[in-house]
Amino acid sequence: xxxxxxxxxxxxxxxxxxxxxxxARRPELILSPILLVLVLLFWEVIVRFFQIPSFMLPRxxxxxxxxxxxxxxxxxSRGGYWLxxxxxxxxxxxxxxxxxxxxxxxxxxxxxxxxLDATLRPYIVAFQCLPxxxxxxxxxxxxxxxxxxxxxxxxxxxxxPLLVNGMAGFHxxxxxRIELLRSLSATRWQIFxxxxxxxxxxxxxxxxxxxxxxxxxxxxxxxxxGAQLGLGxxxxxxxxxxxxxxxxxxxxxxxxxxxxxxxxxxxxxxxxLFWAPSETGQRAINA
Amino acid sequence: MAGMTIDAAPLRQSQPRDxxxxxxxxxLGKTFVTLQGDRIEALVDINVAIGAGSFATIVGPSGCxxxxxxxxxxxxxxxxxxxxxxxxxxxxxxxxDIGMVFQSSILxxxxxxxxxxxxxxxxxxxxxxxxxxxxxxxxxxxxLEGFDNKYPQELSGGMQQRAxxxxxxxxxxxxxxMDEPFGALDAMTREQMxxxxxxxxxxxxxxxxxxxxxxPEAVFLGDQVLVMTPRPGRLAQVLPVALPRPRGxxxxxxxxxxxxxHEIRGRLQQKGTLD
Numbered sequence: 001x002x003x004x005x006x007x008x009x010x011x012x013x014x015x016x017x018x019x020x021x022x023x024a025r026r027p028e029l030i031l032s033p034i035l036l037v038l039v040l041l042f043w044e045v046i047v048r049f050f051q052i053p054s055f056m057l058p059r060x061x062x063x064x065x066x067x068x069x070x071x072x073x074x075x076x077s078r079g080g081y082w083l084x085x086x087x088x089x090x091x092x093x094x095x096x097x098x099x100x101x102x103x104x105x106x107x108x109x110x111x112x113x114x115x116l117d118a119t120l121r122p123y124i125v126a127f128q129c130l131p132x133x134x135x136x137x138x139x140x141x142x143x144x145x146x147x148x149x150x151x152x153x154x155x156x157x158x159x160x161p162l163l164v165n166g167m168a169g170f171h172x173x174x175x176x177r178i179e180l181l182r183s184l185s186a187t188r189w190q191i192f193x194x195x196x197x198x199x200x201x202x203x204x205x206x207x208x209x210x211x212x213x214x215x216x217x218x219x220x221x222x223x224x225x226g227a228q229l230g231l232g233x234x235x236x237x238x239x240x241x242x243x244x245x246x247x248x249x250x251x252x253x254x255x256x257x258x259x260x261x262x263x264x265x266x267x268x269x270x271x272x273l274f275w276a277p278s279e280t281g282q283r284a285i286n287a
Numbered sequence: 288m289a290g291m292t293i294d295a296a297p298l299r300q301s302q303p304r305d306x307x308x309x310x311x312x313x314x315l316g317k318t319f320v321t322l323q324g325d326r327i328e329a330l331v332d333i334n335v336a337i338g339a340g341s342f343a344t345i346v347g348p349s350g351c352x353x354x355x356x357x358x359x360x361x362x363x364x365x366x367x368x369x370x371x372x373x374x375x376x377x378x379x380x381x382x383x384d385i386g387m388v389f390q391s392s393i394l395x396x397x398x399x400x401x402x403x404x405x406x407x408x409x410x411x412x413x414x415x416x417x418x419x420x421x422x423x424x425x426x427x428x429x430x431l432e433g434f435d436n437k438y439p440q441e442l443s444g445g446m447q448q449r450a451x452x453x454x455x456x457x458x459x460x461x462x463x464x465m466d467e468p469f470g471a472l473d474a475m476t477r478e479q480m481x482x483x484x485x486x487x488x489x490x491x492x493x494x495x496x497x498x499x500x501x502x503p504e505a506v507f508l509g510d511q512v513l514v515m516t517p518r519p520g521r522l523a524q525v526l527p528v529a530l531p532r533p534r535g536x537x538x539x540x541x542x543x544x545x546x547x548x549h550e551i552r553g554r555l556q557q558k559g560t561l562d
Contacts, residue, residue, distance in 0.1 A: 176393045183361050184410040184458075185381035194409065198397050275396040275438060 058245035067249035087229040095154020096215040103159040107166025133221045140226040150222035157218035158211035169203025202276045205269045212261045308336030314369030328519035329355045344509035345498045352520025353498045386455030388465040392447035394439035401435040407458040425453035445476040465497040
């Protein structure tokens, strides 16, 4: 089995392999779906056998039905998943773009100016340790119940991963690469764009990965505290009506949203970072 | 190699070799101050002249300041005393007429081999089309034709170092500085690289300065060997090497080669540096 764990450098030929050969090489392709089916079956059986009330734990079938209902409602209806999901997604995307770009730019600026770095570092560490969701009520008070407060919340949560990873990435640039450019009498600007920025990209993408997860967290927490529309609002109102199957189905929508965001980043990452050895190393840095 | 169109350094065409010092190092000293305030004398009173188009090698044990000397030559760090003149102009910072080869190849992993070799063109400001033609010629010269679109990670260590030599020559610098470029290679590859470097030097007509801690490598490649001793870093001897060119690997078995390496080894031992 040992040779299966080693990633093959050239994956192209595997595309032409038969299904059975592919599964022999990567058994997880079949094991993962089987696990899902087993867990769902187990869930359904437990609920039926112990006659657990549906407001405690709904049946799988009820959750799926609630999901269908939520999606079947008109996209413009306040009760449906399309409108609420759209609002949450808008908050996530706007906040993500604003927060991560400000974080990245500040991370770059701070890492390039030594005195700024030394002065700000203790406060950055302190802010990092603060659970940012704790200030959600204050953000809602300042920015109101409409979408802007949630965008601020998401931006705040996505800001730090990019700030911290950006700083780490620009500090970690191989000094030999800088020396090479200096020996050619390169300007600071040339050194930045030709060496420092590309060298820092693995860290920046690791930061974006984390920020994508935090973005959805920020939007939902913001909506929990105070909002008129959004999936967080919907979870709260379903919970109040003991519609647990509905709450579960909204969680599925959120999971899909998170996966889509993560997948989009992965696609860009694979194109931009084709040269980086592996992502496991970069993830360990952030753990 | 017939059909090579790499331009010779203009200075070599206008003057015979060794006509007057092309690189003049006079009274050069470098003192580093540690964070504790201790002063470390890395280089003391170095005086030497290197002729245009010649090959100088610098040999010495670790810590004798040979890499520091090279970095001062490249204008990467300033000297503490004395100075260096290249073509009668004082070195005050990095210069565009110097190419540098480092201990590791430092190829950028996100660029193809060709784009790596073309990097100096973007810094120095050579048009892309011209740079591409020249880069392809240089890749042919270092026997890397057909690897243009590979990434550095796909090359062996020796090939990576050859690519970095091609990169150092792209902007047609008059001087090539090399800091133990073959230190990380195995002995066989290293000998092969020495032969190729000699050929590249003869074809290109550059003034080359190579730092090494291999005595045979220093003698094999150099017109003159600068022997350095540590604590503090001093130039103990400048030894001319009159072996005929091109030199072959079997030339290492000749009595003259043996005499030269023996003399250098003796000079280094006498200073008690190889203990």
